[in-house]
Amino acid sequence: MKSLYLLVPLAPLAGAILAGLFGRAIGRAGAHWATISGVTVALMASLVVLADVLEGNTFNGPVYTWAQVAGLKFEVGFLIDTLSATMMVVVTSVSLAVHVYTIGYMHDDPGYQRFFSYISLFTFAMLMLVMSNNFLQLFFGWEAVGLVSYLLIGFWYTRPTAIYANLKAFLVNRVGDFGFILGIGLLLSATGTLDYAATFKLAPELASKTTSLFPGTDWPLLAVACICLFIGAMGKSAQFPLHVWLPDSMEGPTPISALIHAATMVTAGIFMVARMSPLFELSDIALSFVLIIGAITALFMGFLGIVQNDIKRVVAYSTLSQLGYMTVALGASAYSVAFFHLMTHAFFKALLFLAAGSVIIGMHHDQDIRNMGGLWKKMPITWAVSLLGSLALIGAPFFSGFYSKDMIIEAVHASNLIAAPVVYLMLLLGVFVTAFYSFRMFFMVFHGKPRWDSAGGHGHGHDDHGHGGEPHESPLVVTLPLVALAVPSVVLGAIAIGPMLFGDYFKGVIFVDPAHPAMAELAKHYHGAVALALHSVQTLPFWLALAGVVVSGYFYLVSPAIPQRISQQFSALHRLLDQKYFMDRFNEIVFAGGARLLGGQLWKRTDQGLIDGFMVNGSARVVAAVASIMRIGQTGYLYHYAIAMILGVALMLWWFAPVMNPMPMVK
Numbered sequence: 001m002k003s004l005y006l007l008v009p010l011a012p013l014a015g016a017i018l019a020g021l022f023g024r025a026i027g028r029a030g031a032h033w034a035t036i037s038g039v040t041v042a043l044m045a046s047l048v049v050l051a052d053v054l055e056g057n058t059f060n061g062p063v064y065t066w067a068q069v070a071g072l073k074f075e076v077g078f079l080i081d082t083l084s085a086t087m088m089v090v091v092t093s094v095s096l097a098v099h100v101y102t103i104g105y106m107h108d109d110p111g112y113q114r115f116f117s118y119i120s121l122f123t124f125a126m127l128m129l130v131m132s133n134n135f136l137q138l139f140f141g142w143e144a145v146g147l148v149s150y151l152l153i154g155f156w157y158t159r160p161t162a163i164y165a166n167l168k169a170f171l172v173n174r175v176g177d178f179g180f181i182l183g184i185g186l187l188l189s190a191t192g193t194l195d196y197a198a199t200f201k202l203a204p205e206l207a208s209k210t211t212s213l214f215p216g217t218d219w220p221l222l223a224v225a226c227i228c229l230f231i232g233a234m235g236k237s238a239q240f241p242l243h244v245w246l247p248d249s250m251e252g253p254t255p256i257s258a259l260i261h262a263a264t265m266v267t268a269g270i271f272m273v274a275r276m277s278p279l280f281e282l283s284d285i286a287l288s289f290v291l292i293i294g295a296i297t298a299l300f301m302g303f304l305g306i307v308q309n310d311i312k313r314v315v316a317y318s319t320l321s322q323l324g325y326m327t328v329a330l331g332a333s334a335y336s337v338a339f340f341h342l343m344t345h346a347f348f349k350a351l352l353f354l355a356a357g358s359v360i361i362g363m364h365h366d367q368d369i370r371n372m373g374g375l376w377k378k379m380p381i382t383w384a385v386s387l388l389g390s391l392a393l394i395g396a397p398f399f400s401g402f403y404s405k406d407m408i409i410e411a412v413h414a415s416n417l418i419a420a421p422v423v424y425l426m427l428l429l430g431v432f433v434t435a436f437y438s439f440r441m442f443f444m445v446f447h448g449k450p451r452w453d454s455a456g457g458h459g460h461g462h463d464d465h466g467h468g469g470e471p472h473e474s475p476l477v478v479t480l481p482l483v484a485l486a487v488p489s490v491v492l493g494a495i496a497i498g499p500m501l502f503g504d505y506f507k508g509v510i511f512v513d514p515a516h517p518a519m520a521e522l523a524k525h526y527h528g529a530v531a532l533a534l535h536s537v538q539t540l541p542f543w544l545a546l547a548g549v550v551v552s553g554y555f556y557l558v559s560p561a562i563p564q565r566i567s568q569q570f571s572a573l574h575r576l577l578d579q580k581y582f583m584d585r586f587n588e589i590v591f592a593g594g595a596r597l598l599g600g601q602l603w604k605r606t607d608q609g610l611i612d613g614f615m616v617n618g619s620a621r622v623v624a625a626v627a628s629i630m631r632i633g634q635t636g637y638l639y640h641y642a643i644a645m646i647l648g649v650a651l652m653l654w655w656f657a658p659v660m661n662p663m664p665m666v667k
Contacts, residue, residue, distance in 0.1 A: 176235015233269025291331025435548025
């Protein structure tokens, strides 16, 4: 099976190399067939691996030793269990759908081969991350997905906005990655190993150790290490306050929005924390930190989705909010629930992103939802799958999102952490907000009075390759992946909830301390997927979601003047949301401005003042002063030099000649 494990990441890598280095030789069709074939092989191999794992055959070991220094091994190794095998299937299946969809979406783009090479390379990097059995390989995959996402976000590199967005994503992720590598370094210094299994075995010993961050202060080592690791997850999974890069990353082509921001890169942080459950479970401080950050992200990023008018940005803020829900589940020690929501969300959010792309194609690359309306008649397939995706997102009963999202809310309700009651209320409010902004977008795009007549069907969005005209349904190569993604968006939750949350699916893979009762409480009240869905009509989350749909329908279909009046009445609040809590402005003034100020002072005082002014120019001035004094004696007259020589010889004689003692008197 080791050869099959290697095939999973290497097949997409081979496709990426073919499309990237030999794209001109094999042509556009050759590029997409090479990469799609590679991802298809990876998906088939992943399914075989998952089936093998479910039969009880797991693997944990090295496949290549890169270096060995002072007994420390740097290895490429695989950890194949239910967690990694499931993630492999999710990554490769969504990636395959995105690859096929890209054929239709990018068919006129001059960078066609390059784009396919990038997305296939991204798939390779993500697979290396999820399959790793050691921190070195984890960090390699972590940085590789960051690098390729930089290339994909700035794919249209002639646009200043795209270059700004990919640079912003790269820099913000570096902040998180700095914390991530500090966490790895702390664990390495405490355990002397980079291997997961060896580190987890030593976790109980680490729980009693402390580290001195500042002189005279002792901090719990495991809490500091876990928080540092989670700071890495905050960057990669776009948690507050390191979330600012993700909405701007919509500058990239729509297919990468689905690939990076739904199923893969942004879920890397969630996957990593779930993998590190044996460490996080031994630190309530770290869990509380995770819980609070997740709750802030879930609620306050959802508020921002209400005021967005770019169709892709609405879905982007939805992603931020849902990532917050996953993070909250991690903090509540419901790791399997977080991963369950990661899996269901991967499919319905990829569906929503690609459906948004289909709308953009149909609208000739206009992304402003204010220029849409009434599209359900023109784009019936896109309308149907968007409805299914939206229902899954808001947690409508029997849809996949319902089971995972409802379990997160109940897990927090059962948590015994101090912050859990407040977080529970925040999540309940978030249910209403999610339903409101989701169906605000759905109603404004597909229902109501058509507004595209007045817009003329011309492009006003980022992906502006359009030529105007009537809206139209997207080609089959675009709609087919949508239909394929719609199926798991509807049925996956009911199928997977039993074994994944209350069975032995993650037995021996995810560790939950008995002191954290959330999962045990959920198991007591679970009586099957159907019973759970039927019971939901008696619960508060169901009615809050329904209220969100009804209110958005009334606002944007029955009486569209109301939202305008509210935004005028609460103009300060609207401006706060429209400016994204002024986070970008704060970062620009404090961090970017502070860096420029510090750099300016270092340049003026250190570079110009100390180095150039004192050391370089100062030494030159000293030499010049000495030379100007010596120049006085350089007259050019021979007798001057002769006198100088005589005086010099006399001086030397006086200096070096021995002083003769006077002879004693003879009596």
